[in-house]
Amino acid sequence: AQRVTQPEKLLSVFKGAPVELKCNYSYSGSPELFWYVQYSRQRLQLLLRHISRESIKGFTADLNKGETSFHLKKPFAQEEDSAMYYCALWGYQKVTFGTGTKLQVIP
Amino acid sequence: NAGVTQTPKFQVLKTGQSMTLQCAQDMNHNSMYWYRQDPGMGLRLIYYSASEGTTDKGEVPNGYNVSRLNKREFSLRLESAAPSQTSVYFCASSMQGDGSPLHFGNGTRLTVT
Numbered sequence: 001a002q003r004v005t006q007p008e009k010l011l012s013v014f015k016g017a018p019v020e021l022k023c024n025y026s027y028s029g030s031p032e033l034f035w036y037v038q039y040s041r042q043r044l045q046l047l048l049r050h051i052s053r054e055s056i057k058g059f060t061a062d063l064n065k066g067e068t069s070f071h072l073k074k075p076f077a078q079e080e081d082s083a084m085y086y087c088a089l090w091g092y093q094k095v096t097f098g099t100g101t102k103l104q105v106i107p
Numbered sequence: 108n109a110g111v112t113q114t115p116k117f118q119v120l121k122t123g124q125s126m127t128l129q130c131a132q133d134m135n136h137n138s139m140y141w142y143r144q145d146p147g148m149g150l151r152l153i154y155y156s157a158s159e160g161t162t163d164k165g166e167v168p169n170g171y172n173v174s175r176l177n178k179r180e181f182s183l184r185l186e187s188a189a190p191s192q193t194s195v196y197f198c199a200s201s202m203q204g205d206g207s208p209l210h211f212g213n214g215t216r217l218t219v220t
Contacts, residue, residue: 009147032206044150044197044211051206086149090206093157094140094165099149 002027002091006098013077014106021072021101023061023087032090033070035061036097039083047072047085057081077105109133113198113212120188120219128183128215130198136210137203139181141165141173143194144214150197156181158203188219 003026013019025031035047048056050063050070061072070087082105087098114129132139137158142150142165152165154173162173170192172184181200185192196215201207 006149034208036209043213044199044209046208049206049208088209093138093163094152094155095201095209096152096166097142097150099147 002089002096004087004089004096004098006085006087006101008101009099010102010104012104012106015079016076019072019074019077019081019103021085021087021103023070023072023098025068025070025087025089027068027089027091029091031063031065031070033061033063034088034090034095035059035070035072036086036088037083038086044086077103079105079107081105111198111200111210111212113196113215115215116213118215118217120185120217122189122219124188125184125186126188126217127185128196128198128217129180130182130212131180132198132200132210133179134200134202134210135178136200136207137178138201138207139175140199140201140209141171141181141183142197142199143167144197145194153183153196185217188217190219193217193219 005024033050037047038044140155141153156175159178198212199209
């Protein structure tokens with residue numbers, strides 16, 4: 001079975017402060033991990049995937065197989081980063097999502 | 108390109124009524140999915156279709172049926188709606204079931220009274 005855990009339902013940070021959204025996973029194989037973002041009243045969209053190792057909108061995420069984690073980080077939060085963030089894992093022909101973390105950036 | 112299109116956007120049903128949620132994609136994707144989104148529960152997979160002609164149960168299939176009509180279309184049917192099925196439903200597609208990113212529709216907000 002595969003599982004994704006996002007321990008924080010809500011994360012509030014001030015504008016300009018660093019952001020770290022936590023994600024831990026459980027999977028017996030080699031994981032394919034993603035972060036998706038949902039802005040208010042919009043559809044979910046891909047933010048980044050671990051295999052591409054790129055930075056999108058200033059966000060990065062590193063896969064740590066030893067700690068089974070894929071935390072999302074940004075050094076300086078912006079107001080437009082306020083959204084719902086979902087960590088997701090590909091396995092056995094389907095994607096399993098975490099419960100999501102709402103990021104609130106306070107001006 | 109429209110991407111993934113879902114209809115309807117909103118629906119109110121009474122307990123026991125039936126309805127079908129429609130989903131179509133124009134990206135020539137092989138795999139399609141239905142999720143429900145509930146507060147505090149994240150997205151939970153209802154059914155998926157790894158390729159045309161196949162469908163499989165996800166995490167929460169009870170009370171739902173699906174049809175992969177062709178490569179483009181994947182519908183979700185509620186035969187006898189219950190208040191517990193009040194949710195936002197998202198259809199998604201991916202090139203194939205091997206780690207390809209999901210592309211989502213705009214969602215259908217369903218209320219069952």
